Amino acid sequence: MNSIVEQLREQLEQLYLEKIDLLDNEVVELSQQLDQYILVIQSKMMQKDRI
Template sequence: MKTIVEKLREQLVELFLEKNDLLHEDVVELSQRLDQYILVIQSKMMKKECEQA
C-alpha cells in the first residue's frame, strides 16, 4: 500500500506542475484519493500500536 501512496504522490506532483493550480478539479480529486490511502495506513498503524500496548 505504501508503494501506491508513493505513486499517487508522484502523480499528484506531476499533475500540479501540469495544471499549475492546487484548486484544479483533477488535482483536488487526486489529492483526495491520496488522502484516503494515507488514512487507511495511519488507521492500520494505530491499530497495531493499540494491540501492542
C-alpha cells in the same frame, strides 16, 4: 499500500506541475484519493500499536 501512496504522490506532483493550479478538479480529486490511502495506513498503524 505504501507504494500506492508513493505512486499517487508522484502523480499528484506531476499533475500539479502540469496544471499549476491547486484548485484544478483533477488535482483536488487526486489529492483526496491520496488522503484516503494515507488515512487507511494511519488507521492500520494505530490499530497495530494497540496490540
